[in-house]
Amino acid sequence: MDSLIIDLRSISVSFGSRSVLNGLSLSVGKGELVIVEGATGAGKTTLIRLLLGALPVRSGSAGVLDADMTRASREELTRLRRRVGVVFQTPRFLERDSVLSNVILPLVIRGDNSARCRAEGTRALLEAGLSSCSRTCPRQISGGEQARLQIARALIHKPYLLLADEPFAHLDPESAVEAENLLATAHSRGMTVLITTHRPTRLIERARRYRLEGGRLVDNPETAAGASS
Numbered sequence: 001m002d003s004l005i006i007d008l009r010s011i012s013v014s015f016g017s018r019s020v021l022n023g024l025s026l027s028v029g030k031g032e033l034v035i036v037e038g039a040t041g042a043g044k045t046t047l048i049r050l051l052l053g054a055l056p057v058r059s060g061s062a063g064v065l066d067a068d069m070t071r072a073s074r075e076e077l078t079r080l081r082r083r084v085g086v087v088f089q090t091p092r093f094l095e096r097d098s099v100l101s102n103v104i105l106p107l108v109i110r111g112d113n114s115a116r117c118r119a120e121g122t123r124a125l126l127e128a129g130l131s132s133c134s135r136t137c138p139r140q141i142s143g144g145e146q147a148r149l150q151i152a153r154a155l156i157h158k159p160y161l162l163l164a165d166e167p168f169a170h171l172d173p174e175s176a177v178e179a180e181n182l183l184a185t186a187h188s189r190g191m192t193v194l195i196t197t198h199r200p201t202r203l204i205e206r207a208r209r210y211r212l213e214g215g216r217l218v219d220n221p222e223t224a225a226g227a228s229s
Contacts, residue, residue, distance in 0.1 A: 009061045022214060022215030026217055033207040036211075087167045099149055142175075144172065147168075162193045168180070
């Protein structure tokens with residue numbers, strides 16, 4: 001893959017008789033910001049799942065970081081996922097645990113000591129504007145705060161790649177801007193970021209843009225004009 005973080009070539013995915021991805025190709029270099037737009041049901045979540053190794057590659061070739069997704073073992077996929085941050089379309093939290101416990105989960109899984117976990121968690125919540133609710137349960141904070149918590153958790157272990165699936169889908173305009181700012185900061189620090197969305201975002205101005213149609217990615221330069229108008 002050389003310097004490519006993502007290298008998909010002629011990928012096809014079907015569910016029964018329905019074709020979702022049809023000969024899709026995508027190359028993403030280190031430090032790039034890529035936005036994939038598309039209507040509901042276009043296959044955006046399928047693309048994210050494929051990049052995580054949650055779907056088998058039956059047709060074409062797929063490389064993510066240094067993993068060949070066509071033949072990666074379970075152990076290789078586990079190592080890959082530890083190097084990737086994920087923002088899910090629907091937030092997933094440990095509902096009985098605190099906001100702080102949720103944000104440090106990737107560090108706990110990695111085996112970091114408790115002092116480092118707490119220090120990094122405190123820093124991450126401060127940056128996300130969530131310090132005041134560190135001891136609160138996720139179900140007791142707002143939807144916008146949950147979105148920022150999810151992004152902060154995805155970034156806390158400093159992944160090589162961030163995948164965000166519809167991160168603005170259920171947010172009001174103010175909350176969407178706050179989420180955008182966190183993602184923009186991550187990209188400005190050199191992180192490779194891929195975002196799927198069906199709604200305009202200010203991040204479009206600095207991104208390489210595609211639209212997912214008919215199971216393939218097409219260049220979408222006109223989106224920039226729409227986002228800035």
